[in-house]
Amino acid sequence: MNLINDSDRHMARMMCVMALKSSEDTARRVARQHLSAAQNGIAQGRIAYGWVRKGEHKGQLVPDEADLVVRIYQDFMSGESAYAIAKRFNVEGIKPPEARTWSSNMINKMLRNPRYAGMVAYGGRHRVGGTRVDDGWSLVLFDDDGRPYLGSWEPIITPKLWSQVQFELQRRRQEAGIHLGKARPAPVRKYFLSGILRCSKCDRGLVGHAYKQRKTGKVVRDYICPPTVQGGCGGTAIAASTTDAAIEEAISAFLRKQLRTAADNQESAADAITALQARVDQDLARKSDLIQRWSSGTLHETGLSEEDYFAMLSGLN
Numbered sequence: 001m002n003l004i005n006d007s008d009r010h011m012a013r014m015m016c017v018m019a020l021k022s023s024e025d026t027a028r029r030v031a032r033q034h035l036s037a038a039q040n041g042i043a044q045g046r047i048a049y050g051w052v053r054k055g056e057h058k059g060q061l062v063p064d065e066a067d068l069v070v071r072i073y074q075d076f077m078s079g080e081s082a083y084a085i086a087k088r089f090n091v092e093g094i095k096p097p098e099a100r101t102w103s104s105n106m107i108n109k110m111l112r113n114p115r116y117a118g119m120v121a122y123g124g125r126h127r128v129g130g131t132r133v134d135d136g137w138s139l140v141l142f143d144d145d146g147r148p149y150l151g152s153w154e155p156i157i158t159p160k161l162w163s164q165v166q167f168e169l170q171r172r173r174q175e176a177g178i179h180l181g182k183a184r185p186a187p188v189r190k191y192f193l194s195g196i197l198r199c200s201k202c203d204r205g206l207v208g209h210a211y212k213q214r215k216t217g218k219v220v221r222d223y224i225c226p227p228t229v230q231g232g233c234g235g236t237a238i239a240a241s242t243t244d245a246a247i248e249e250a251i252s253a254f255l256r257k258q259l260r261t262a263a264d265n266q267e268s269a270a271d272a273i274t275a276l277q278a279r280v281d282q283d284l285a286r287k288s289d290l291i292q293r294w295s296s297g298t299l300h301e302t303g304l305s306e307e308d309y310f311a312m313l314s315g316l317n
């Protein structure tokens, strides 16, 4: 298409909207399949350290590795840092999973993994709120009654020890001045239509490509169809700046239209959002307090039974 031309530009906008729609549909379908597997307690993705990772006995407990996992949890609760644990394992010559040496990052991941306590971990879509808090609880999948889904594998850590570790992780983060929910900045993508635009000749997704113009020495960015060895036909190239600008224009036109419709209800919406945010914060605090009481075994002090606990957790979820 020639994006200088008005009708071609209109066509490009429409095609991008369609492409975005269909890639969203695919993402939703894949997410739904993963969710249903997770709800059935089927282990997904790579099997964690502590269980057989490949072959006939996949998913069975590896006693030596399980002992080490227990040791990590216990050492952490006795006040050691993830860094100190990793360092000691390296000194002792213990071999880590799929790497040469242990790192504090690995230990931290293991301390957060709900699978060790037999609970299903799920990081996909179909989640509400949870991911705001960066500890293992945000990975746990709950059913409609507020009970964690349990996996089909043999747990290594008791849910109570695991919960205590999550509180200890939070406590140490706060002590170090790291606030909840403030993750690293999102990666910058220079070619935001890579894989969304398609080659009109062979239908392969176009990819970003930069080269230096010989005459001017300026860097030019294109979307190109990759060569045949990479599954394309190499027959299409389109200027990234013009294309990106056309899409941006279309998106802002779309958003302006949305905003116009929303403008009328704006003030009442702002109030409603403030009120809802306050309620979410309050409920998160109550949930955190409840889980802490359960994990430290002081539930009875407030006159609550385990049944009450799950009922309340369900309500809060």
Ligand SMILES: [Zn+2]
Pocket: 199, 200, 201, 202, 203, 204, 225, 232, 233, 234, 235, 236
């Ligand atoms: Zn092509």
